[in-house]
Amino acid sequence: MSRSDAAAVAPASTDLFEPVQLGPYRLANRIVMAPLTRSRADDDGVPGALQATYYAQRASAGLIISEATNISAQAKGYIRTPGIWTEQQVLGWKLTTSAVHAKGGRIFLQLWHVGRISHSDLQPGNTLPVAPSAVRAEGVQAYTGSGFKALETPRALEPGEIPGIVDDYAHGAKLAMDAGFDGVEIHAANGYLPQQFLSDKTNKRTDRYGGSIENRIRLVVEIVEAVTRVWPANKVGIRLSPLTAFGDIGDSDPEPLYLALVEQLNIYGLAYIHVVEGDTGGEREPAGGFDLQKLRRAFNGLYIANNGYDLELARKARAENLADLICFGRPFISNPDLVERLRSGAPLQALDPATLYSGEQRGYTDYPALAHA
Ligand code: PHB
Numbered sequence: 167m168s169r170s171d172a173a174a175v176a177p178a179s180t181d182l183f184e185p186v187q188l189g190p191y192r193l194a195n196r197i198v199m200a201p202l203t204r205s206r207a208d209d210d211g212v213p214g215a216l217q218a219t220y221y222a223q224r225a226s227a228g229l230i231i232s233e234a235t236n237i238s239a240q241a242k243g244y245i246r247t248p249g250i251w252t253e254q255q256v257l258g259w260k261l262t263t264s265a266v267h268a269k270g271g272r273i274f275l276q277l278w279h280v281g282r283i284s285h286s287d288l289q290p291g292n293t294l295p296v297a298p299s300a301v302r303a304e305g306v307q308a309y310t311g312s313g314f315k316a317l318e319t320p321r322a323l324e325p326g327e328i329p330g331i332v333d334d335y336a337h338g339a340k341l342a343m344d345a346g347f348d349g350v351e352i353h354a355a356n357g358y359l360p361q362q363f364l365s366d367k368t369n370k371r372t373d374r375y376g377g378s379i380e381n382r383i384r385l386v387v388e389i390v391e392a393v394t395r396v397w398p399a400n401k402v403g404i405r406l407s408p409l410t411a412f413g414d415i416g417d418s419d420p421e422p423l424y425l426a427l428v429e430q431l432n433i434y435g436l437a438y439i440h441v442v443e444g445d446t447g448g449e450r451e452p453a454g455g456f457d458l459q460k461l462r463r464a465f466n467g468l469y470i471a472n473n474g475y476d477l478e479l480a481r482k483a484r485a486e487n488l489a490d491l492i493c494f495g496r497p498f499i500s501n502p503d504l505v506e507r508l509r510s511g512a513p514l515q516a517l518d519p520a521t522l523y524s525g526e527q528r529g530y531t532d533y534p535a536l537a538h539a
Contacts (some may be wrong), residue, residue: 180481183509186228186491188468189400189437191272191348193228193491196484197505198440198470200495201231201276201351201405203247205523206530207258211236211249218261219531223502225271228491231351231405231440232262234278234358237338238331239290241359243280244309246525250275250338256345263346274349274403275342277335277393281359282320282368283413285310294321298363298385299370303414309523325373328385331359336392349401352389355442356405357413360386364427365417383427390434399435403470407442409455421456428465438468440493450474459488477508503535512536 183195204220207213221230236242236249249255259275266273282297285308289295297320307314323331335352342350354360362368363385369376375384386404393402408417408424417423428439443458444450450473462469471489480492498504500517507514521529 180484182480182484182492183505188229188491189349189398191229193272194226194270195228195505196491197228197480197508198472198491198493199224199227199230199498199504200472200493201234201353202495202499203233203244203523204499204530205244205246205525207246207248209246210252210254211242211247212252212254212258213248213262214258215261216527216531217248217258218265221262221273222265222269222271223531223535224498224504225266225269225273226503226505227271227498228505230266230271230273231493232273232275232347234276234353235338237277237279238334240296241279241334242288243284243295243358244523245288245311246523247278250277250341250345251334256341259342259345259347263348267346272348274351274401275338275345275347276351276353276405277338277342278353279331279334279359281362282317283358284308284317284320285315286318287311287315294318296321296323296327297359298323298368298376301368301370303357306414322371325375328375328388332385332388332392335389336396339393339396343396349403349437350393350397351440352386352393352402352404354386354389354404355407355440356410356446357407357415360389361407361413361415364423365415367414367416367418379423379426382423383430386427387430390431390436394434394436400437402434402436403438403440403467404431404436405440405442406461407446408458408461409444409452410442410446411452412446421460424461425464428461432464432466436467438470438490439465440470440472443471443473446473462489480508500533502533506536510536 284295287310302319468490472493
């Protein structure tokens with residue numbers, strides 16, 4: 167083969183850019199836009215036209231998962247994050263869902279409760295944040311209206327409060343439907359409330375929500391049950407991060423815990439598990455981990471892989487059948503047309519970290535797409 171022949175050979179084929187079925191939806195490709203906190207909602211957690219523009223610019227993703235969205239005032243842990251518990255928030259989100267649908271995209275809303283990763287400055291009545299147990303997250307700061315503050319020791323939830331939290335998930339799921347989303351993702355990752363219940367580092371309860379694996383997975387199973395009473399299960403996914411240390415979370419033996427959880431998820435028939443592989447935004451294979459392919463094999467639905475993927479790793483994951491869809495986070499911030507750039511081999515634009523959470527239009531909707539002739 168001559169050098170020019172070799173140069174003409176197309177790269178090994180991949181189905182990353184081919185349609186894929188997810189629940190009832192024929193997605194345009196296997197590339198998912200990750201949930202990304204961008205902190206541009208108003209003080210009432212209402213998104214508006216700016217968010218609609220941002221998400222519509224990224225609608226060529228096979229699936230968009232919205233930024234994490236608070237299901238109640240208590241669920242909030244960061245200023246300017248959006249909510250899904252009021253009618254104004256529903257009206258605001260409708261701008262986004264109709265703009266994404268007008269571009270042929272699909273978007274799920276991510277249901278969020280931060281638990282202990284909050285601050286009394288951000289809580290209703292300036293009360294302490296809630297958690298399974300009064301265990302403080304070390305080395306984590308809250309971003310409040312008056313800057314960064316150390317987290318406080320949270321208040322342990324009373325058993326009688328837990329049904330109310332489960333109801334808040336169901337209510338958020340219902341309002342997400344009213345707002346025109348195509349489905350919902352339960353955020354059970356990254357050290358927020360559901361993972362605080364799952365993990366023995368943070369769950370010291372002695373009631374039916376703590377102790378054994380069966381007890382620690384109970385809240386997440388109840389949330390799944392409540393959300394799948396609102397939505398058909400094939401429009402519901404869940405995000406998990408079994409190996410992360412994000413938010414000072416951790417479990418002494420994650421493998422049996424997550425295998426037991428996935429076994430329960432199978433009973434409900436969820437569309438997918440979305441797995442942050444390794445430490446969130448960090449090491450993909452941290453010490454003390456386990457083979458996450460075991461979760462994939464144990465789960466009956468699709469597996470969306472996330473954490474540090476680039477094109478090469480994504481192609482490899484598909485070639486070796488390690489994941490069904492690949493989720494990209496930060497590259498989508500600075501490349502609204504990420505799918506086309508990956509497909510064509512065009513260079514990726516760099517992200518400006520200073521504007522990630524700035525609350526402004528700059529660094530949000532002004533990253534250009536490739537020019538077309
Ligand atoms: C964040 O706002 O920093 C954040 C939110 C949700 C996550 C991770 C990080 O899952």
